[in-house]
Amino acid sequence: xxxxxxxxxxxxxxxxxxxxxxxxxxxxxxxxxxxxxxxxxxxxxxxxxxxxxxxxxxxxxxxxxxxxxxxxxxxxxxxxxxxxxxxxxxxxxxxxxxxxxxxxxxxxxxxxxxxxxxxxxxxxxxxxxxxxxxxxxxxxxxxxxxxxxxxxxxxxxxxxxxxxxxxxxxxxxxxxxxxxxxxxxxxxxxxxxxxxxxxxxxxxxxxxxxxxxxxxxxxxxxxxxxxxxxxxx
Amino acid sequence: xxxxxxxxxxxxxxxxxxxxxxxxxxxxxxxxxxxxxxxxxxxxxxxxxxxxxxxxxxxxxxxxxxxxxxxxxxxxxxxxxxxxxxxxxxxxxxxxxxxxxxxxxxxxxxxxxxxxxxxxxxxxxxxxxxxxxxxxxxxxxxxxxxxxxxxxxxxxxxxxxxxxxxxxxxxxxxxxxxxxxxxxxxxxxxxxxxxxxxxxxxxxxxxxxxxxxxxxxxxxxxxxxxxxxxxxxxxxxxxxxxxxxxxxxxxxxxxxxxxxxxxxxxxxxxxxxxxxxxxxxx
Ligand SMILES: Nc1ncnc2c1ncn2[C@@H]1O[C@H](COP(=O)(O)OP(=O)(O)OP(=O)(O)O)[C@@H](O)[C@H]1O
Ligand SMILES: [Mg+2]
Numbered sequence: 001x002x003x004x005x006x007x008x009x010x011x012x013x014x015x016x017x018x019x020x021x022x023x024x025x026x027x028x029x030x031x032x033x034x035x036x037x038x039x040x041x042x043x044x045x046x047x048x049x050x051x052x053x054x055x056x057x058x059x060x061x062x063x064x065x066x067x068x069x070x071x072x073x074x075x076x077x078x079x080x081x082x083x084x085x086x087x088x089x090x091x092x093x094x095x096x097x098x099x100x101x102x103x104x105x106x107x108x109x110x111x112x113x114x115x116x117x118x119x120x121x122x123x124x125x126x127x128x129x130x131x132x133x134x135x136x137x138x139x140x141x142x143x144x145x146x147x148x149x150x151x152x153x154x155x156x157x158x159x160x161x162x163x164x165x166x167x168x169x170x171x172x173x174x175x176x177x178x179x180x181x182x183x184x185x186x187x188x189x190x191x192x193x194x195x196x197x198x199x200x201x202x203x204x205x206x207x208x209x210x211x212x213x214x215x216x217x218x219x220x221x222x223x224x225x226x227x228x229x230x231x232x233x
Numbered sequence: 234x235x236x237x238x239x240x241x242x243x244x245x246x247x248x249x250x251x252x253x254x255x256x257x258x259x260x261x262x263x264x265x266x267x268x269x270x271x272x273x274x275x276x277x278x279x280x281x282x283x284x285x286x287x288x289x290x291x292x293x294x295x296x297x298x299x300x301x302x303x304x305x306x307x308x309x310x311x312x313x314x315x316x317x318x319x320x321x322x323x324x325x326x327x328x329x330x331x332x333x334x335x336x337x338x339x340x341x342x343x344x345x346x347x348x349x350x351x352x353x354x355x356x357x358x359x360x361x362x363x364x365x366x367x368x369x370x371x372x373x374x375x376x377x378x379x380x381x382x383x384x385x386x387x388x389x390x391x392x393x394x395x396x397x398x399x400x401x402x403x404x405x406x407x408x409x410x411x412x413x414x415x416x417x418x419x420x421x422x423x424x425x426x427x428x429x430x431x432x433x434x435x436x437x438x439x440x441x442x443x444x445x446x447x448x449x450x451x452x453x454x455x456x457x458x459x460x461x462x463x464x465x466x467x468x469x470x471x472x473x474x475x476x477x478x479x480x481x482x483x484x485x486x487x488x489x490x491x492x493x494x495x496x497x498x499x500x501x502x503x504x505x506x507x508x509x510x511x512x513x514x515x
Contacts, residue, residue: 004337004340005338008337011334012330015325075321076321083335084308084339085307086307
């Protein structure tokens with residue numbers, strides 16, 4: 001791993017991102033939603049997490065997916081792969097920008113929705129591992145698709161499942177199969193936040209965080225594997 | 234041995250067809266080697282195997298003394314440069330910003346960017362966004378990118394296909410200088426004059442097989458048909474074979490001071506290719 005290379009890729013992505021309005025304006029989506037909910041006076045942990053979970057998919061996953069898909073579409077990823085940059089340099093360099101953008105967006109979303117978490121530190125840990133998971137998911141989607149157009153279609157079902165999965169729990173009484181949705185990272189983060197509002201045990205906090213970490217590890221291992229495959233035509 | 238590239242019986246098949254049937258050649262250090270062949274003959278496939286972007290189906294390929302597969306390693310990628318027809322650039326960035334990124338990826342000083350821009354004659358236009366460039370300019374930027382780290386070995390896949398004569402000449406001169414400074418160059422083209430003016434040795438590739446290999450002079454000699462053309466002062470032109478019974482004609486013309494010009498009929502590289510394959514180079 002080489003800090004100089006990671007930084008160079010980050011700076012390049014920053015310049016491209018700020019000049020690519022179609023993608024960069026996506027950050028407004030969760031912010032506007034959070035602001036509206038707040039104005040309408042809707043509160044409650046579940047509600048606060050609607051814009052937050054939307055932020056994870058619409059900003060972290062979608063933007064990352066678009067950035068990677070564009071590198072593939074324009075054949076620039078091949079150039080990075082043929083340079084001395086290693087797998088680590090490229091994946092970290094390419095993830096760093098969206099990680100920072102996501103962290104800022106989620107922080108602003110929380111602020112705009114008027115949500116005041118009972119334990120900001122523990123919740124932040126959960127949010128950070130969530131961002132790492134959604135980043136891996138976005139990278140994976142980007143590696144699977146060949147162009148931005150394809151990526152924006154491919155991403156829709158992914159967004160629905162991961163963003164709105166927790167909503168399925170509300171009808172899980174009739175359809176027990178939907179119970180599995182509670183293991184989604186988006187449901188686990190709500191679970192964590194919910195527990196943090198009351199009296200909680202160590203288990204209450206560690207289980208959701210560990211579940212999200214497991215999702216992250218799976219996503220990134222898969223990403224590294226697909227990436228290595230893509231290096232050879 | 235100082236072979237920079239050593240390829241033995243290389244074979245590559247895709248699902249439906251064989252792109253390379255049987256390709257063998259070696260390139261020595263310091264050579265400019267030209268791979269000539271029509272579209273679809275397997276030039277790009279060969280380069281992709283040599284740079285570890287494809288895996289061969291059979292045979293062996295050694296690059297810089299190592300199996301071509303090892304060109305995947307970060308430390309080996311520093312040692313070669315590559316330009317292909319699908320080398321991509323970041324379109325929202327300027328020429329300079331694109332090269333700056335690569336100078337960092339190769340751990341070069343910033344001054345390397347200016348040198349590379351001068352190489353392709355684009356310094357004065359460095360602030361232009363890539364999305365606003367012509368095809369020829371894009372080709373020059375990707376060329377600049379591929380030579381920026383002064384690699385030991387340079388792969389150029391049709392490097393001048395979109396260039397005008399002025400820039401082509403400029404780039405030929407730059408490539409010769411780079412070669413004199415020690416860079417071995419492997420270049421593919423279907424432009425015969427390019428191969429002739431730039432390459433020390435060339436190979437003709439056709440349907441995934443090498444049909445002939447040698448210096449341009451050697452090839453021309455090997456395929457010359459041993460005839461001469463004589464132009465007389467009366468404007469007529471005579472094509473005669475280099476044999477005794479034709480010698481009398483020559484003797485008569487010379488005696489009568491009728492001869493304007495005599496020259497040997499050297500085949501062009503295109504003629505040789507035609508003779509070998511029965512098809513045109515393009
Ligand atoms: N990824 C691939 N999948 C299937 N077939 C391929 C693939 N890449 C190349 N081929 C086939 O292999 C053959 C050789 O292709 P290659 O690109 O090496 O030709 P080339 O000599 O570079 O031609 P050109 O001058 O047009 O660039 C062609 O018939 C092509 O259709
Ligand atoms: Mg080609």
